[in-house]
Amino acid sequence: MIDKQAIEDIKKIVKTGRVLTEESDRYSYSFDASFGTHLPDVVIQTQEVQELAELVRYANEYKIPVYPRGQSTSLSGGPLPVKGGMVFDLSVMDNILEVDDEDLVAIVSPGVLTSAIHAAAEKKGLMYPPDPSSSHVSTIGGNLAENSGGPRGLKYGVTKDYVIGLEVITPQGEIIKTGGRTVKNVTGYDLTKLIVGSEGTLGIITKAILRLIPKPPSSETVMAVFNSLVDSGRAISKVLSSGILPAKMELMDQASIVAVENYQPSNLPVDAEAIILIELDGHPAAVKEEAEQVAKVCREVGAREVIVPQTPQEKAEVWKARKLVSPAIVRIKPTKISEDATVPRSQIPEMCRRLQQIKEKYNIHLVVFGHAGDGNLHPNIIADKSDIEEMQRVEQAVAEIFQAAIELGGTLSGEHGIGTMKAPFMEMELGASGLDMMKRIKEAWDPNNIMNPGKIFAEPGQKLVLR
Amino acid sequence: MIDKQAIEDIKKIVKTGRVLTEESDRYSYSFDASFGTHLPDVVIQTQEVQELAELVRYANEYKIPVYPRGQSTSLSGGPLPVKGGMVFDLSVMDNILEVDDEDLVAIVSPGVLTSAIHAAAEKKGLMYPPDPSSSHVSTIGGNLAENSGGPRGLKYGVTKDYVIGLEVITPQGEIIKTGGRTVKNVTGYDLTKLIVGSEGTLGIITKAILRLIPKPPSSETVMAVFNSLVDSGRAISKVLSSGILPAKMELMDQASIVAVENYQPSNLPVDAEAIILIELDGHPAAVKEEAEQVAKVCREVGAREVIVPQTPQEKAEVWKARKLVSPAIVRIKPTKISEDATVPRSQIPEMCRRLQQIKEKYNIHLVVFGHAGDGNLHPNIIADKSDIEEMQRVEQAVAEIFQAAIELGGTLSGEHGIGTMKAPFMEMELGASGLDMMKRIKEAWDPNNIMNPGKIFAEPGQKLVLR
Structure with missing residues (x-):
């Protein structure tokens, strides 16, 4: 070319x-x-x-x-x-990383690692809340393009909620500034929040102004073990409607628990159907009280065991188990298809049931974990991409997972983005008119279709192919 | 027509x-x-x-x-x-107002009063944070169109931060749905956040899904009196960089204090150059401690008096004074030009100085109050619109206020929107290319320019006219 x-x-x-x-x-x-x-x-x-x-x-x-x-x-x-x-x-482009503790903002260039922003903010007693699980290896530019989430999304929201200004190269090669250094800004259309999450199809982000908040002084962790996956879903709902907003609320199903134990024994109960891990952050007195309340709710809903780790080491141990899920499951088979279909919180038990059906129908290895508190589950399918027959079953299962999420009032993607993988399913969620309004923006901004072409919008007849 | x-x-x-x-x-x-x-x-x-x-x-x-x-x-x-x-x-269209305390959302039709949403959420122990001062008379539809702010913007953000889904009539008369009931959603472009704040120029919002949060269980108020406006600005910065994020942080300058005292005597110190009012919310133990810390910081920076009201009545009294500013100042002269130019927090003392200069240069009656914690001041000019010579001076002063805000890295409008009033100043802030990217969206969505024409985008040669 x-x-x-x-x-x-x-x-x-x-x-x-x-x-x-x-x-x-x-x-x-x-x-x-x-x-x-x-x-x-x-x-x-x-x-x-x-x-x-x-x-x-x-x-x-x-x-x-x-x-x-x-x-x-x-x-x-x-x-x-x-x-x-x-x-x-x-x-x-990793040359700019400034933290301004008067304006409570960070100015960053796109190549800076997200974890470097976390560290720079913490040095000044501040916090950049978005915490995609890849933050130690992913750049903020990628996080901005995809509007990354993470466990803390439950309480703190996603990347977009912390971006107040951008420098962007338009598809015509003009350099524009959107937003600025103020949290409040209603001067015209919000191009900042349009460009964040547009997956590089509307322009290239060359600088960003991120909002920071004071770092919460304290945190507590609660781990609850359930014999029933459905009960764990009920516990999640019950905690959230009890007036407490945890920073994180993560779920591991039995397949995840078993995978972790096989990979690195961590004293997890392999016979349990689900574990939920909850982190509360804020004032020390507040989080102590909230941890007790959360433990109580979990017991009432039927948790067979509730653990409130006391030392920083004990807390770290608990969270390590959650982090091991991803590396553990790829030991089962080499190919991991990581989905992020998201449903309204109240639909988590029903979504878990549907996933179980899909797993059985297509005879696939399905592991479910993720950010249950905000409905953002990660159903991961473990397969072997050299097995063509298996991959065909996986493709059908993925399509059915998307359909289930949408039927339950949810969305194709909570935090991974559409890219090439989910483009064929856009119309199923948005309808022809909704998709058309998005295309009009793309065409008005990039009539020659040079910015990251082939993403978000499917080619005619495009289908999901994992082979 | x-x-x-x-x-x-x-x-x-x-x-x-x-x-x-x-x-x-x-x-x-x-x-x-x-x-x-x-x-x-x-x-x-x-x-x-x-x-x-x-x-x-x-x-x-x-x-x-x-x-x-x-x-x-x-x-x-x-x-x-x-x-x-x-x-x-x-x-x-005020027929729908449902609060779902499992999904933590409210479903509303556009004609519902914002205060009715506050009340419905509170009944279930929840909170809809955006609190424009007009919330007892303004509709959520108007708040959505303008992306309204309010005092709580400091800690909780603005209207847009709580909208996760919309039903919209496009300029072609199609009914589309954007977003949904999940907080995480990265399926294509964020039309929700594009339409919120687009001032009715891209479509008509006929339903919205709003995110709710648990209502903070307790709050404390601190009032600090300053002999120097600049010191009050420093106190605001100092509190914010001390690791505390108040729910509200409001400023009243001397002109506001005097106006309130003349209107309804409230025991305010008329010889003080500024008062700041701070509200902290959260866990009872946390807010008690934070209130003490805030009081200490204010004293250190030079507050001549710091009051921490103890009873709910005393607290209400303090906040009533702030609410009286708007009705009080229109008693001086009949015409109130209420601006909302917003600057980075660190620039508040400098913005106060510039406003003082503009006041003297054009010999206008200028009152400054507002949401100082997020840089969103409300410089209000009090005049008489039948006095043509005075209104000409006001027009020049307003233009200079906009220029000052932009020079200090701020924006034309923090929460009131562009409408007809600020359209002529858009290019000053956005540059020709930035404005052009906004116009392209408008033209792509509404080629016949039927949706709220005459707003945001100026006609050729359009100027601010208040006469």
């Missing part, structure tokens, strides 16, 4: 960075944490916004696809260069 | 509601709480979404302007029917 002349032109534009054209270099940019391999024609690394903007102007003139990319931990295919063209490796 | 035939057609479409065509009826719909009088051709009152959608399809076919309207408490001209056409009186 890109000829020799274009490569020469690109090299002239990129004065301060690197232009990678060797196949071995480009190969590293051909995949993410989802499915499929797509080789870009050229990869650009530069910290200079002006150079990137000029590249976009060039790309727009010659209709060359542009793919912004962070650390490519995407589970939905967000950064895959499915139509070749240029990849912008924004992980090198 | 609308002929007899059109009125007949409209009457046929509206089967269950009322179509008002008498001049005396239409007159009530010609103004809001800002400036200017514009008579609509026809006013429609119906609770039927299908009828409204059909009217929009009709309007789109015949290019008739459509103006959605709630209780018209807008301070920026949002609902003014500046190009005639149809007004949809959505205040009659």
Whole structure:
């Protein structure tokens, strides 16, 4: 798609960075944490916004696809260069990370790791709440593109809730600023919240202003063990309607518990149908009292055991078990299809029932865990992608999981994004008119369809293919 | 603009509601709480979404302007029917107000008063945080259109932060649903947050799903009196960087204090340059401790007096003084120009200095109060609109206030919206490219420009006119 002349032109534009054209270099940019391999024609690394903007102007003139990319931990295919063209490796733009404790904001460039923002804020007694499980390896740019969530979403909301300003390169290569350093801003349309979560299809984020909050001084953990998955769902609802808003409320089903115990024995009860893990944060007196109340509610609903770890070590131990689920389940079979279909909280027990049916119907290995407090479960299917017959069953099961979530008033994706993987299912949730209103924005902003083409909006006849 | 035939057609479409065509009826719909009088051709009152959608399809076919309207408490001209056409009186759509304490959401129709949502949530131990000062008279539909703020914005954010789903009539008369009942949702572009705050220019909101939170069990109030306005600004910064996030943090300058005392004596110190009022909410033990800490910080920064009211009556007394500012200042002169230019918190002392200069330069009666904790001051100019020479000075002063806010890294509007009043200043803040990206959305969604035309985007050569 890109000829020799274009490569020469690109090299002239990129004065301060690197232009990678060797196949071995480009190969590293051909995949993410989802499915499929797509080789870009050229990869650009530069910290200079002006150079990137000029590249976009060039790309727009010659209709060359542009793919912004962070650390490519995407589970939905967000950064895959499915139509070749240029990849912008924004992980090198990690030069700005300022915390302003007067304005309570952080100014960051897109290549900064999310965990580095957590650390910089904490140093000043502040907190950047969004905590995607990948935060130690994922960039804030990727989090912004996908509007990442995480366990703390229950109490604190998602990435979008903390972005108040952006610097963006438009598909025409103009550099615009949206929002600013104030929490309140109603000057025209909210382009900030439109661009966050647009998966790189409307522009390239080159800087962001993030809102910070004071770090809660204390936290407590409660772990409750249930013989019935449905009872655990009822406990979640009961806690939330008791006037307490935990920071996190995580669920592990029996398959997750067994997988963790087989991977790294952690004294978990392998005969239990579910464990819920709850974290409360805030004033020390408040969280102590709330932990007791939560324990009481869990016992009333039928928990067979409730543990309130006392020391920081004991607390860490409990949360470690939850973090081990992902590495543990890939030991069962090599291919993990991690979904994030999300339902209203009240529908969690019903969603668990539906998942059980789907598991049996398609005879798949299904593990359910995740952010149960906000309805954002992670049904993970464990398979072997070299087994074509199995992968066909998986594809059908995934489609049925999406359908169940939507039927229960939920959504295709709570935090992973649409990318290439879920594009074929958009109309099922949004209807033709809703999808059309989204397409109109894309077409008005990017008439040449150069910004991350092939994402969010399905090609005619496109289907989910995991093979 | 609308002929007899059109009125007949409209009457046929509206089967269950009322179509008002008498001049005396239409007159009530010609103004809001800002400036200017514009008579609509026809006013429609119906609770039927299908009828409204059909009217929009009709309007789109015949290019008739459509103006959605709630209780018209807008301070920026949002609902003014500046190009005639149809007004949809959505205040009659007050039939749905359901609180679901399992999913922690409220489902509301646009005509419901915001205060009714507060009350319905509280009955179930929950809270709908956004609290515009007009909440006892303004509709949620208006709050959604303008993305209203309020004192609690400091800790809890604004209207947009609590809207997770909408039902909307598009400018083509299609009924679409955006978002849903889940807090996490990254399925495509965030149309919910695009439409909230778009001032009725992108569609008509006919239903909303609002996120609720558990009601904080306790609150404390601190009032600090300062001899220096700049010291009060420093106190605000110092409290916020001390690890405490108050629910509210309000400022009254000397002019506000004097106005209140003249209007309704409240034992306020008329010789003080500023008072700040702080509310802390949360667990009883936490707020008690935080109130002591806040009092200590205020004293350290130079407060001459710090009061921590103990009884609910004493607390109510203190907050009543703040609420009296608006009615008090209109006793000075009949015309109140209420601005909401917002700056980063750290710039509050500098913004106060600039406002002082503008007041002297144009010899205007300027009163400053508002939500200082989030930088959202309300500089109010008190004038007499029959005094043309004075109003010219006011227009110049307003333009200079906007310029000052933008120079200090702030925004034209923190919570009142752009409407007709601030449209001429949009490019000053956004630049030509930023404004262009907004216009593209408007044009892509509403090519016939029928939805609330004349708002947000200025006509060529349009200037601020208050006469």
